[in-house]
Amino acid sequence: MKAFLALFRRDLRIAARIGGGGGTGLVFFLILVTIVPFAIGPDLNLLSRIGPAILWIAATLATLIGLDRLFQADEEDGSLDILMTGTMPLPLLVLAKGLAHWAATGLPLALFAPVLGLLLALEPAAMGAVFVTLLVGTPALTFIGAVGAALTASLRRGGLVLAVLVLPLMIPILIFGVSAAAAALGGTVPFKTPFLMLCGLSLAAVAIGSLGAALALDSAGE
Amino acid sequence: MRLIAEDLACERSGRVVFRDLSFAVEAGEALAVVGPNGAGKSTLLRLVAGLLKPSAGTLTIAVEDSDADADAAVAERVHYLGHKDALKPALTPVEILEFWSAWLGDAPKGASPRAALERVGLLHTADLPSAYLSAGQRKRLSLARLLVAPRPVWLLDEPTNALDVASQETLRGLCADHAGSGGLIMIATHAETGIPTRSLALGGRA
Numbered sequence: 313m314k315a316f317l318a319l320f321r322r323d324l325r326i327a328a329r330i331g332g333g334g335g336t337g338l339v340f341f342l343i344l345v346t347i348v349p350f351a352i353g354p355d356l357n358l359l360s361r362i363g364p365a366i367l368w369i370a371a372t373l374a375t376l377i378g379l380d381r382l383f384q385a386d387e388e389d390g391s392l393d394i395l396m397t398g399t400m401p402l403p404l405l406v407l408a409k410g411l412a413h414w415a416a417t418g419l420p421l422a423l424f425a426p427v428l429g430l431l432l433a434l435e436p437a438a439m440g441a442v443f444v445t446l447l448v449g450t451p452a453l454t455f456i457g458a459v460g461a462a463l464t465a466s467l468r469r470g471g472l473v474l475a476v477l478v479l480p481l482m483i484p485i486l487i488f489g490v491s492a493a494a495a496a497l498g499g500t501v502p503f504k505t506p507f508l509m510l511c512g513l514s515l516a517a518v519a520i521g522s523l524g525a526a527l528a529l530d531s532a533g534e
Numbered sequence: 535m536r537l538i539a540e541d542l543a544c545e546r547s548g549r550v551v552f553r554d555l556s557f558a559v560e561a562g563e564a565l566a567v568v569g570p571n572g573a574g575k576s577t578l579l580r581l582v583a584g585l586l587k588p589s590a591g592t593l594t595i596a597v598e599d600s601d602a603d604a605d606a607a608v609a610e611r612v613h614y615l616g617h618k619d620a621l622k623p624a625l626t627p628v629e630i631l632e633f634w635s636a637w638l639g640d641a642p643k644g645a646s647p648r649a650a651l652e653r654v655g656l657l658h659t660a661d662l663p664s665a666y667l668s669a670g671q672r673k674r675l676s677l678a679r680l681l682v683a684p685r686p687v688w689l690l691d692e693p694t695n696a697l698d699v700a701s702q703e704t705l706r707g708l709c710a711d712h713a714g715s716g717g718l719i720m721i722a723t724h725a726e727t728g729i730p731t732r733s734l735a736l737g738g739r740a
Binding site for chain 2: 330
């Protein structure tokens with residue numbers, strides 16, 4: 313447990329310092345959401361209808377930025393070798409790194425989404441729904457991405473391969489995230505139905521993603 | 535404690551690096567792994583550290599029955615000091631060592647980060663981001679990692695690279711202390727380090 317927290321804290325600290333790249337995804341998210349109203353035009357009804365989807369698409373793409381560095385940074389400087397000689401089982405190593413990565417990149421997206429919702433003329437209920445769905449859904453995006461990050465850890469410029477590998481697996485999260493956020497605005501489906509699916513997918517993604525990424529890291533030694 | 539390798543073989547992408555390699559390292563002993571470039575010295579050390587899997591053969595650590603965690607894997611008893619220094623430019627030496635101490639050492643407490651830094655002569659840089667360190671200082675900081683989390687087996691891959699004469703002397707002292715307290719050391723090297731008591735020659739092209 314001590315080792316787990318130590319790794320979590322170390323990764324958060326690196327992300328927060330200069331050159332850590334913690335803010336890159338967030339800035340990309342801000343840019344993407346900011347330019348959408350300019351492209352769509354001042355049709356407030358249209359904006360508020362597609363707002364949750366725009367926020368979710370932007371969050372998904374923003375998650376991809378920086379994911380390639382999740383294990384690659386440790387692989388390049390040799391830290392990964394030393395991490396692997398620790399007593400901590402590999403899936404827990406992935407879990408600690410993934411959670412730190414999420415706290416540095418995914419969590420800020422969820423926190424900023426309601427503010428950006430103002431630009432998209434979202435109603436307060438929709439802002440809340442987007443915040444909650446992103447809060448629950450971004451860990452899934454991070455951990456699905458972790459498997460791809462582990463597979464491409466030793467590839468230079470592995471970001472493209474990573475995106476091609478993991479983006480299809482992120483689609484279900486996107487679908488249930490957006491439908492839950494849209495359901496909060498009223499409609500035939502209650503908010504709870506897609507939201508519980510999203511929660512389930514997210515929990516499964518964290519568990520399976522940790523195991524899958526651990527397998528990928530382990531097989532790199534063969 | 536005794537590190538035993540029997541009939542080890544290693545293949546990298548179909549090419550045999552070495553095969554039928556057997557050796558043993560006793561407690562308190564330093565084994566120099568020598569051989570020309572590409573003979574497989576680094577590969578052997580990575581294999582012992584558990585970072586590569588042997589294609590044949592076994593690698594075991596025999597311990598006295600009284601040892602508490604007798605069935606811990608070999609990889610959990612080794613310190614691997616490779617060519618890459620495993621340092622994060624954004625973190626200070628103290629932060630780096632605190633992390634490794636928590637990650638690598640669970641049972642007996644090692645030296646405190648500052649004591650380890652003092653031992654390798656880096657105390658004055660303790661709170662500076664490690665991005666500012668020179669190549670030799672980075673190597674010494676990596677060495678300090680071995681002190682904050684005591685582990686019986688040290689695997690040193692070209693440890694004298696980038697070290698000045700005084701630091702090489704420090705390294706000799708550290709290794710002598712480690713061997714003196716019953717540790718095992720394997721050093722892959724070209725240079726005469728003055729540490730080893732025995733050497734294992736890996737053939738060039740087999």
